[in-house]
Amino acid sequence: MADWKEGIPPVVRFAPSPTGYLHVGGARTALFNFLFARHHGGRFILRIEDTDQKRYQPEALAEIYASLKWLGLPWDEGPEAGGKDGPYFQSQRTASYRSHADQLLAAGKAYRCFCTEERLTHLREEQEKTKMANGSGYDRHCRSLSEAEVEKLLAAATPHVVRLKIPDARAVAFHDLIRGDIAYDSAQLDDLVLLKSDGFPTYHLANVVDDHLMGITHVLRGDEWIASTPKHILIYEAFAWTPPVFAHMPVILAPDGGKLSKRRGAASVLDYQRSGFLPEALRNFLALLGWAPGGDREIMTLDEMIAAFTLERVQAKAAVFDETKLEWMNGVYLQGRSIESLLPDVRSLWEKMELPAGALEDETYLKKVIAMFRERSRKLSEIAENSLYFFRDPREYEPQAARKHFKGEVLALLDALIPRIAKLEPFSHDSLEGLYRGLAEEKGIAAGKLIHPTRLAVSGVSFGPGLFEMLEALGRETVVRRLERAREHIAGGIKA
RNA sequence: GGCGCUAUCGUCUAGCGGCUAGGACGGGAGAUUCUCAAUCUCCAAACCGGGGUUCGAUUCCCCGUAGCGCUACCA
Missing domain, CATH: 1.10.8 (Helicase, Ruva Protein; domain 3)
Known part of the structure; x- marks a missing residue:
C-alpha cells in the first residue's frame, strides 16, 4: 500500500468532469481535499476529467471555476494556475494514456477486445435472464484470441478497445482512511475497458495514470467510487506502481433521503450564491456535513477548519443536506459582515x-x-x-394587517398625526418617537395604536425595522405622502 | 440477482467499554417588545432488531433488517 508518511507534504486533487454545474457534493469533496492539503502543507490540484466526449459541456468549466473561487477554494495547480504536472485536461493527455495502454499490452497485462456493442448488449441480456449468481460482466471472449487473429483484425482496422486482464479469484484489499479495511474478490471484477474505441481512455485508466504521474498521495473522492477502487488497485499493480492512500467521502442526500438534485432543493453551488447565501456560510456548513472537529464547535473560520481538519474525523455515514440549518448559519455570518x-x-x-x-x-x-x-x-x-x-411606495397593504390596523377609528388618528409630522422639527428618530408617545398619551391610547397603522401605511407590511428609524430614513415628504394615501384608502374602504 | 458501504433525537453531530447519552438547527412554552428579527430562560426529542464477547455494551464481533452505491466503450 501507499508509502505516504505523516510529515511529508501530501498531494491531492479534485477531478470533476465538466458535464454540468458543480453540485454541493462535489464542492464538499473539493473542500475536504483543500482542507487536507492545507492542514498538512501539501498541494491541491484541479484536474479536469473530460474524457467523455458525449457528455462534455463547455459551459461547465466556467461554472466549476466560478464555484470553487466563490467558495474560496483556490487550487495550487491546474487550469489557469498552471503547474509542473500539466496539462490538467485529460483530453490533452491522450497520447500518454495510449502509450501506457500499449505498455500493458506489451507486458501481457491487457488485451485488445474486438467485441461489438451488439454482442456485449446481448451478453448482458443473457446474464440478466439467467440471473447468474456470479460471473456477471464481460466473458473474456477476446482474451483467448490468437496473435494471428488479432493481427488480422487489426489489419482490417476493426474497431476495438483495450481491456485489463483481471487475475483469477484472489483478494484485492485496500485500506480506506475513513472506512478501514475493505477487500474484494477479483472474481467479482470483470476485465474492464482501459481504452475506448475512440482512442480516449476510460475514467479508470486516465485516473490511475494521472494520479501516478502527478504524484498524488491521497485520493479523496465520493463513495460512489469505492467499488471501483479494487479495479484501480489492479491497474496500479499491472504498472507495478504504488497506489495512493484512499479515502471515500460519504454522499450528501436530499431531505427526503434521495439523491440531491436541482428539483429537490438546490444542488448547484452557484444557485446558492444566486439565492443569497454567503460563501463562508456555505463552506462552513458543507465542512460540517460529514466532519466534526469534536466538541461543540460549529462556526469556524477557514483557518480554524484547516487547523482542525483530519480525515480520521470524517464520518462514513451519508448526510442529509438541511437547508434550514444552512439558513441559520448564513444568518450568523450575515450579522458578522460589515x-x-x-x-x-x-x-x-x-x-x-x-x-x-x-x-x-x-x-x-x-x-x-x-x-x-x-x-x-x-x-x-x-x-x-x-x-x-424604501425605493418606491407600497403597491398594496398586507390584507390581514389591514383588517386589523386600518379600521375606521384610525382616520381620526391619522388626521391628528399627519399635520404634526408635516411640521415636526427636526424630523428625526427621537423627535418622532416623542411625537408618537405624546399623541398616544394625549388620546389616552397605547402607542401601538398609532405605530402599527403607520407602519402598514408606510411600508405596506406588518413587520420590519423599528418604526422611528424607518420614518427618519424615509424622510418627511415620503412619510406624509404615504400616510395621506393610506388615509384615502381607509376612507374609500369605509364608504364602499 | 451478485458484491460492497452505512446505521445515536425529525436533521447535522459528540461519544472511541462504565455518562442523568452532550451540543447545534428546527419545534414547543415563557420573558422582552411598536411589528418582525434578535436575545434570554425552560421543555419535548435518539443509541434499528437479535445473538454473542465482557463483571459491564451506544461503543467490539456475528446475523438479520433497512437505506445507499457499484454491477457501461459514464464519470
Missing part, C-alpha cells in the same frame, strides 16, 4: 428588481437600508426583497 462588504451584492440584487430610475443612486441611503435589514435577515435576498418600500 455593511460595506454587503453593499455590492445587495445592490446587484436590487438592480434586478425594476425600481424607479435613480432609486439606487445614494450610497449612504443604501447602506442605511442594509443596516436596518441585516439584523433581521438570513439571506442577502431577504434584505433586498423586504426593503423595496
Whole structure:
C-alpha cells in the first residue's frame, strides 16, 4: 500500500468532469481535499476529467471555476494556475494514456477486445435472464484470441478497445482512511475497458495514470467510487506502481433521503450564491456535513477548519443536506459582515428588481437600508426583497394587517398625526418617537395604536425595522405622502 | 440477482467499554417588545432488531433488517 508518511507534504486533487454545474457534493469533496492539503502543507490540484466526449459541456468549466473561487477554494495547480504536472485536461493527455495502454499490452497485462456493442448488449441480456449468481460482466471472449487473429483484425482496422486482464479469484484489499479495511474478490471484477474505441481512455485508466504521474498521495473522492477502487488497485499493480492512500467521502442526500438534485432543493453551488447565501456560510456548513472537529464547535473560520481538519474525523455515514440549518448559519455570518462588504451584492440584487430610475443612486441611503435589514435577515435576498418600500411606495397593504390596523377609528388618528409630522422639527428618530408617545398619551391610547397603522401605511407590511428609524430614513415628504394615501384608502374602504 | 458501504433525537453531530447519552438547527412554552428579527430562560426529542464477547455494551464481533452505491466503450 501507499508509502505516504505523516510529515511529508501530501498531494491531492479534485477531478470533476465538466458535464454540468458543480453540485454541493462535489464542492464538499473539493473542500475536504483543500482542507487536507492545507492542514498538512501539501498541494491541491484541479484536474479536469473530460474524457467523455458525449457528455462534455463547455459551459461547465466556467461554472466549476466560478464555484470553487466563490467558495474560496483556490487550487495550487491546474487550469489557469498552471503547474509542473500539466496539462490538467485529460483530453490533452491522450497520447500518454495510449502509450501506457500499449505498455500493458506489451507486458501481457491487457488485451485488445474486438467485441461489438451488439454482442456485449446481448451478453448482458443473457446474464440478466439467467440471473447468474456470479460471473456477471464481460466473458473474456477476446482474451483467448490468437496473435494471428488479432493481427488480422487489426489489419482490417476493426474497431476495438483495450481491456485489463483481471487475475483469477484472489483478494484485492485496500485500506480506506475513513472506512478501514475493505477487500474484494477479483472474481467479482470483470476485465474492464482501459481504452475506448475512440482512442480516449476510460475514467479508470486516465485516473490511475494521472494520479501516478502527478504524484498524488491521497485520493479523496465520493463513495460512489469505492467499488471501483479494487479495479484501480489492479491497474496500479499491472504498472507495478504504488497506489495512493484512499479515502471515500460519504454522499450528501436530499431531505427526503434521495439523491440531491436541482428539483429537490438546490444542488448547484452557484444557485446558492444566486439565492443569497454567503460563501463562508456555505463552506462552513458543507465542512460540517460529514466532519466534526469534536466538541461543540460549529462556526469556524477557514483557518480554524484547516487547523482542525483530519480525515480520521470524517464520518462514513451519508448526510442529509438541511437547508434550514444552512439558513441559520448564513444568518450568523450575515450579522458578522460589515455593511460595506454587503453593499455590492445587495445592490446587484436590487438592480434586478425594476425600481424607479435613480432609486439606487445614494450610497449612504443604501447602506442605511442594509443596516436596518441585516439584523433581521438570513439571506442577502431577504434584505433586498423586504426593503423595496424604501425605493418606491407600497403597491398594496398586507390584507390581514389591514383588517386589523386600518379600521375606521384610525382616520381620526391619522388626521391628528399627519399635520404634526408635516411640521415636526427636526424630523428625526427621537423627535418622532416623542411625537408618537405624546399623541398616544394625549388620546389616552397605547402607542401601538398609532405605530402599527403607520407602519402598514408606510411600508405596506406588518413587520420590519423599528418604526422611528424607518420614518427618519424615509424622510418627511415620503412619510406624509404615504400616510395621506393610506388615509384615502381607509376612507374609500369605509364608504364602499 | 451478485458484491460492497452505512446505521445515536425529525436533521447535522459528540461519544472511541462504565455518562442523568452532550451540543447545534428546527419545534414547543415563557420573558422582552411598536411589528418582525434578535436575545434570554425552560421543555419535548435518539443509541434499528437479535445473538454473542465482557463483571459491564451506544461503543467490539456475528446475523438479520433497512437505506445507499457499484454491477457501461459514464464519470
